[in-house]
Amino acid sequence: MKAAFVASATEQARQARDRLAARYGETSxxxxxxxxxxxxxxxxxxxxxxxxxxxxxxYGMNCGSVGFLMNEYQEEDLPGRLERAQASVLHPLRMRAWRRGSAEPFTALAVNEVSLLRESRQAAKLRIFVDGAERLPELICDGALVSTPAGSTAYNFSAHGPILPIGAALLALTPISAFRPRRWRGAVLPERAEVVFEVLEVEKRPVSAVADMAEVRDVARVEIRSAQEVTLRLLFDDGHGLDERILREQFAP
Structure with a gap:
């Protein structure tokens, strides 16, 4: 298999890239x-x-810290590892967010999650719709997020959301530090559900929307749904696929 190597900005990753490219050759x-x-x-x-x-x-190799989406870094037998690797298929989320007073949406894709976060000392107030039906008239919170199964072990899990099996065709809707309703812990939704957040009191309680690394501030409305037309393929070493990692995470001490 012809491989192209890309690296993060760290010295460790750049040096690893140079060694692998020199050893195995690379293509565009x-x-x-x-x-x-x-x-x-x-x-x-x-x-x-x-x-x-x-x-x-x-195919990722870990030269960083967490490395949940990465394989172990080894320089030996890379062609063999690539040939034996198993693919996990992911569909990202598509976020459309309207800023206060704007008619044009900001659009971005998220592999892990779309998060709404308060911008000031004031708690956010959000109204939540699922597939056009109002499900929560007012959520007072630090924020809320919608996560894919691949992202369910990341920010979603830190916010006490559920871990989703990679093939479950589900999304996690999770509040972040909810104040009211005090006992609401979120919801598990079908993968094809559309989630809409309306920001209440937008001037007094500004909110930002973040799709992975893309952020837009002072939003008034955010629409989120699975981008089924976009397919991403991650390769993992045999026996260490993303489904196995997510399963292990649920039994971690």
Missing amino acids: LDEADVIVALGGDGAMLDTLHRHMALDKPI
Whole structure:
């Protein structure tokens, strides 16, 4: 398999990239069969976003910290590992966010989650619709998020949201530090559900919307749904796929 190597900005990742390219040779991104990403989970997300249009499978090797989306870094037998690797198929979320007073939406894709976050000391007030029906007239909180299964072990899990199996065709809707309703813990939704947030008291209680690394501030309305037309393929070493990692995470001490 012809590989193109990309690396994060860290010295460790750049040096690893140079060693692998010298050892195995490399080709351009356009001509490659697979993209090998070196770094941590941030580098993987960046690679997915930058090269989404190429429709190439991406194999990550961890040269960062967490590395949940990455394989173990080893320089030996890379061609064999790529040939034996298993693919996990992901569909990102598509966010459309309207800023206060704007008629044109800001659009972005999120592999992990779309988050709404308060911008000031004032708690956010959000109204939530699912598939056009009002489900929560007022949520007072620090924010809320909608997560894919791939992102359910990240920010969603830190906010006490559920971990979703990778093939479950579900989304997690999770509040962040909810004050009212005090006992609301979120919801698990079908993958094709459309979630709409309306920001209440937008001038007094400003809110930003973040799709992975893309942020827009002072939003009044945010629409989120799964982008089923966009397919991402992550490669993992045999026996260490994303479904197995998510399962292990649920039993971690």
